[in-house]
Amino acid sequence: MTSTEKQDAQHGEFRKFLPDLDTPRFHAIAKNDAYGHAKELLEHHRPPWLYGLYVHWRKLFEEPFKGVTNDGTVRPSLFPIRDEGIPIASIVAAAHAITSQLSPAQAAKTTLHIDSPEWRTWSNPEFLLSDKGIRLESLTPPLRTSVLALLEATLSPEGYAKALAAMRINHFLGELVNAPRVMNEHSYNFVLFGTPAVDKPWGFSFYGHHLCLSVFLYKTQIVVSPWFTGAEPNCIDEGPWKGTRILHEEERLGLLLMQSLGEGEREKARTYVKMKDEKMPKGRWNHDDQRHLCGAYRDNRVVPYEGVVVASLGAEQRELVRKILGQYLLYLPEKSRELKLEDCEEWFGETYFSWIGGYADDDPFYYRIQSPVVIVEFDHHSGVFLANSEPAKFHIHTLLRTPNAGDYGFALRRQIGASVAQEYVWEG
Template structure:
């Protein structure tokens, strides 16, 4: 196992990969705000590889929602309506406090129909390719604080702190590369779907660079899925938030699990030995998602099971899987998290753990845990703003999907019935 000192040395090493800010790329981003930066992509097609990916995203967006599956067929009856103890009255009151402060123009941009396809138009890059709702760095401090209050009431205390840490690390990156108008603590958009209520379905989206949360609420039940959380670097080593660090537990537990496997199991779990392996089929790696399969706009992706079955592992190894899932379900309030972990554990016999890369203490890696009711991915990335050409442990992407139409609460909404929803939507 890697020592704490080893981990610290790995994470501090990002300083040797700071970019040259005198290059045209960084001079351009320093001069632009978020809208000018997006214009570079959407109108001038720079960078070309990301514009190509964006065009592909928009094609995917036109597909009707089906959900992530393992074989193209949605398994029915996996998710039930239930009491998860969510403080829906307080959450609803906080959402209404936001609404009360919106201008007419903000209202039009921010309050969307519960059936709006814009639920699905979130993305992780810093380019503002889906400009909707209110943007936290453009609104009054009072309205911004109301959005934070809603997040704090909705998420678990530790989940809220993780989200705020991701935002602060994004600000830190903006300072490192002289792009504070594009990447800062408040460069995130907020949108409401449906009408906030204690007895009707509704939700919200909160998204920006390295933090995207899709939240569905119905009575005392919550779905936070899909979500994306990343960091480059994943630690702040200077300034008022020095010591802030995220995603290291997901990294530690995943590596501990892989290192605990015997040779046979380790071989079965390893899908590819190299992070960009020549054996990968075309499309298995792309410039933005790299090894991720279920990132932005991949709502209908077919992801076949790979690796080893968690139910065949030793009890201590299954405990490590529980620990990983606990971290990935951290955004949920405690009772909801507990119930969803029970759902996951109940399907360990059909849960797969797969791995890409090496498993030495210093090796970058990717892993996925996938079952009918959850899919989580972890990936060490090469540099986007830092200039490390190879994946490094200080640039991490993580995400969670709920397969079989569980994302965005769709599987639950199908049980609520259209009469309830249609009776309670924003008037056009």
């Protein structure tokens, strides 16, 4: 059996864990649309564990943005303003095609200030916790097409294909659990920050269940961070999109890297043996993020370095790290991706690879690659809609953060603001 066939067999096991839809939980979600489903959480506090997490998230949101760090101190001068070659004129034209179709009411909800704190109110559960912007499923077909055209103009071709695949897998899950009005191909919100222009900073957020993208643009430079991409299951085995799957390369390359390490290196990389280990300190695991540290609302989290230093590894292992990071930077257009990969390589002396779980072919696992300029996380999850109580390879969460205030283009916005202020003083 080839590795691809083995992966397909593992991921196809999700059919053993299809839930009992004849339960109150699934009766409730089947009768609701996204707004009714959110009301269950926000007004009726169901489910209680997620409502508690939501309350905690809102407290975190009240903190001024600082950025993820490894020790609580933001390191300056890591992210230069530069030419990354993105087709900004085409992207701006695609954005104007959206704004020209918005009604006054839609525009009021959709176009926010460039420095709005609402950049940070994305989240990956299916509950619509932040109803800003426009929602694809509620739009006219021309306007919905225009939003997707902006995504296509902004992302790399392979990144756009990955985003579409995540949306289609979300639709597939909605069909599996009889919740098509809550989880479907178009159950995503879109919001603009700033005014689209070729020479001024602006951006947008596109978010919903298992796909959240924060995109900042300035001239020919782009930041896609933070982003979250997940799938439950991570493959479609029937219907018009049969054969669609995502996140398998991140899985394959991560496992290959761990298995290629020497015994001493593996021991150093492996921070916990079990996926939910009794040695984990309080807060290291939670019901929603499980092993993830840098998910929604964790904009200011302190994440200490742990694991093995990438620069200490052999050439083969360093190349695997580069390939993994290439997958995590896939949303970026090619030139921007290559420049950011070069940034990452420059910091391999302070880049750490860490692992949780087993590393046999069939084992579920978590890994993180962390440096001053990037954090990526991969996690096999237990079931949320499917009934597997233990982490399984068919339910995957991945995310990327740019630490040291790089998220949401914040570090660049500070520089742009300072530059504008200097020009104003000089002209004055």
